[in-house]
Amino acid sequence: MMATSRLFGRCGGLLEAAKAFSASFAYSSSSSSSGNGRGLMRVIPVSPQLGKFLGASEASRTDAIKKIWDYIKLHSLQNPANKKEIICDEKLKTIFAGKESVGMLEISKYLSPHFLKSK
Structure with a gap:
């Protein structure tokens, strides 16, 4: 000193x-970092459809998107000709409003209704 x-x-x-x-x-x-977080990291209740896909009744938006991308890559659901397009299988159709294909930038738009507003 x-x-x-x-x-x-x-x-x-x-x-x-x-x-x-x-x-x-x-x-x-x-x-x-204790898990309560704020904003995108906050754990909130999810719809039954998204809960079934994730295997949990609560999730943060970032964790949900990460798990969806892991699923997409594991099952090779990206269009080989256009990597920005996701070809939905039956499991993804349940959370993406029955769409056959979804753009990668639309994923968060289709996930928004699945995150329930907490009071």
Whole structure:
């Protein structure tokens, strides 16, 4: 600490404030990863159709999209000619409103009704 005070002189107060800020920031970021989260990471109830697909009655939007993409890639459901198009099998049709094919940018649009509003 002696070398630091000699190097920065009268800036010791700023260093202490920076250390306090970084300590409080580290605490707040670790508490947000406890699973409750906010926004897209918040776990909320899902519709029975999406719950059956995911195997859970609650999920976060990011987890649901990740599991859907894992399923799509596992079953090779992307159109080989146009990778932006997803060819729906019977299981995907239950969550994508019975569509035969869905664009990759439409996935979140078709998932929105499956996330139930919590009060």
